[in-house]
Amino acid sequence: MPLSSSPLPTPRHSVVFNTLLAFVVIISFTLLSMLISLYTADALQGDAEAINHAGSLRMQAYRLAITAQQDNPALLQQHIEGLDRTLQSQSLRSALTRHGGPTLSERYNVVRQHWQQHMRPLLNNPAPTILRYHEELPHFVEELNHFVLTLQQASEQKLEIIRGLQIATLFISVIIAFVLIYGLHNNLASPLSRLTELTRQVSRGDFSGQVHIAGETELSQLGETFNHMSRELGELYGEMERKVDAKTAELQQSNASLQLLLNCARMLYSQPSDPSRLMGQLLGKVQQVLGSGQVSLCLNQPTEQTSHTALNSHQGQPDYCRLPHCDECPIKQGEPLPSGLPLASFDLRASGAALGVLHVELPDGQPLQDWQSQLLVTLADLFAASLSLAQLGQHEARLALMEERAVIARELHDSLAQSLSAQKLQLARLKRQASRSGVPEELSETLAQIEQGLNAAYRKLRELLTTFRIRVDAPGLKPAVEATCKEFMENSGLRIQLDYQLEHCPLTPNEEIHCLQIVREALSNVLKHAQAAHCWLVLHQAEDGNIEVLIDDDGIGIRHSESPSGHYGLSILKERASSLGGQLEIVPRTAGGTRVQLHFTPSFRKIPLHQETA
Structure with a gap:
């Protein structure tokens, strides 16, 4: 004004x-x-x-x-x-x-x-x-x-x-x-x-004072002007205080809404696998912030039309709920609720799938305000996102379990199953020799081969168990490689010199596991066959962005890179390198010994970067 x-x-x-x-x-x-x-x-x-x-x-x-x-x-x-x-x-x-x-x-x-x-x-x-x-x-x-x-x-x-x-x-x-x-x-x-006293009152926010100066002088006019200004300032301040109170109430509502959304997101994030129970605990706070009637939540599977869970803000099932007979629900029948209050509903949808409905009873039949509707829409989206993430996590867990079983089956088939199959053939040969009353030398030779095969199968079983029990607890590959080097040096006396230069190369968990398994298999081969006293392990990134893993030893060397009959160590190394999309080379060292060299392109180097154009 x-x-x-x-x-x-x-x-x-x-x-x-x-x-x-x-x-x-x-x-x-x-x-x-x-x-x-x-x-x-x-x-x-x-x-x-x-x-x-x-x-x-x-x-x-x-x-x-x-x-x-x-x-x-x-x-x-x-x-x-x-x-x-x-x-x-x-x-x-x-x-x-x-x-x-x-x-x-x-x-x-x-x-x-x-x-x-x-x-x-x-x-x-x-x-x-x-x-x-x-x-x-x-x-x-x-x-x-x-x-x-x-x-x-x-x-x-x-x-x-x-x-x-x-x-x-x-x-x-x-x-x-x-x-x-x-x-x-x-x-x-x-x-x-x-006039000075009046100005002091105005400066303290008191606009009720008035000054009356007799006569028709400049000061009398100034007093009238002060009185008029004081009255209008009082009206302005009163209007401003009313607006400030209204804005304060709006900010408090916004703050309560944001706090509710923050608490909901925090609680749902703390237990992403089963968010439905937490949603039920949050309904009472939602009702308190909204200042409305009862708030209820009906959840259902995306592939089904009936609900499997019904919750309300009173920590129970809604009084109008007919689970599991959802077709008899008054809401679907279009019938009034037992409380006689109208109802506002908000769908929980994610990726086009209907995951449930959020219901709010409206007291006195008053429609929801804009901030209430916006809050409920946001909550519905948050609940739907939590449910969708939980279902996605369950789906990914099932896929990971199936993948893990497939990997175990493949490892057993490629190593232990072949060894056991060979021993089965040896045992059949032993039976035939025994039925023909063969010479003792042949029987002894066959028994020795069976015993050697069983020992090899048992050793491979131990290797598979060790491989499947490998854990990368600390973030990054470096702690696991250091622990592996320490383990081999303590158990064998082999001196291993580590040069790790991949601090700025983020690897996926799958790449870290395969690299660690290749290092362990290569060090195991050095202990078993190389007769080496020193070993040098280098992990670094080449100029072209590829990751290189070098395992050098000063042992007796190797004549060829093919696995001999009955030994699958080198084949397993190459298969793991292929799973990384890389190449494995086994070559003699110039100074004596053997070098195992792995190089592959990490996943973060495969991300396509496209320049946006206007």
Whole structure:
């Protein structure tokens, strides 16, 4: 649900504008006060000099009185001119101009007139009238005091104006500052604090808070926007939580389904020969995961239409089952079940063969959901695959048993049966000789041949038993070859040097068995006939990919590679080489002795590799 984007109205009272206006007023008032103070201070410039000059007039007046008594006209005239200059000085005139008050001007005019009209004439006479000057001097000094006092009061009034202006400026600035701080606290700090608290609540996932800011300012609009955003975020989070809960429930169902399939596959793999019992144990878990009614399973042979096993999730036979009379089953008859619930069925098929049916009762008549149907289809396929693999394993076991019996029959026919047949002929010959009353030498010779034949037959029987008891327990051919070499060295004293180089050549069990039997037969021939002290056994892969097995000895050698009459060792070696699709050669060694050489192409080199084309 997207946030609404309706335009906001312009605030009627702007906090920023009011704050800026207050600062402008303070700054403007302060600047105006400073300008007035500067102007007033400029008006006071030179007042000190003027007051000093005005005060010096009293001293000059007294000095003139003293000078007049000394009878020194030149000095007297000089002091008179000095007083005139002081009285007419520019500092006094500037002070009169700056202050411009009538009282100060009147005082100045009284002093000047008194000097010009009374005091100076008394000193300018040829005979100065000292007594009259002394009489007028206190009045003149009194007038000067009034003038200086008036000038000082005018200057102090200007200073009072500056002081009052500064105090007023400070007072007004403080008032405006307090008003500004109060307004900022009410209109800015407090709303911001409430907005900050609201943001903290939102950050904690609590969208129930609301903030109300009075007025029509930017912060009031911001508060309304926050409230609106908080409400919509609350709705969004609520919707998201509902969706997350729904997805979580779906994931839990998927997880339970996958866990069920994993457990089923693991249990069925642990006992692949008889999976039907495990299937019955899994039906209760299937019902629990589905949350449905009873789950039942009917199994039958691919060649038959009737079932041989019926299981349900309550560890028993379904109450509607009529085994072995499957034709009377309510499901096949189209009749309702005793529970009155509808039923959903899923066929167990593998390679086109019907192996059974998986039934699920639907509570309240509600159809299965998609995930339930998918789970049941997958389970049906898994059960069908397990049953098919079990039947295939049984079929392969029967074929392997028949093949093993055929191999034993062939080995007995090729070796022991021929030896026994020859002894049967010898025994018939012995009977004929005995019936004709033959000479003792002939009878002894025939008995010796029969005894030799029986010993050979017994030896071949022992060899066949040893061959059939050969086991390759550890993976690979190398452990079995090493064990064989160790066995022959311990039992015969023959020194055998092994060079095994087939670590990276995977052989089938049949190839490993035949190679091991050829090695054992060749080593047995070395012990029986070669009279050798050393033997070298090499197994490696040639550059063309063929496997080569070399058995060399340092014995007396062999003249021909054909088995003599009554001996089948070399023939058996060649037959085993032919079963591998290889060739066996028996040749003399250059250094003396015999070499038995086997080479064949392993099965993994016969796999056709076709390049896929687009």
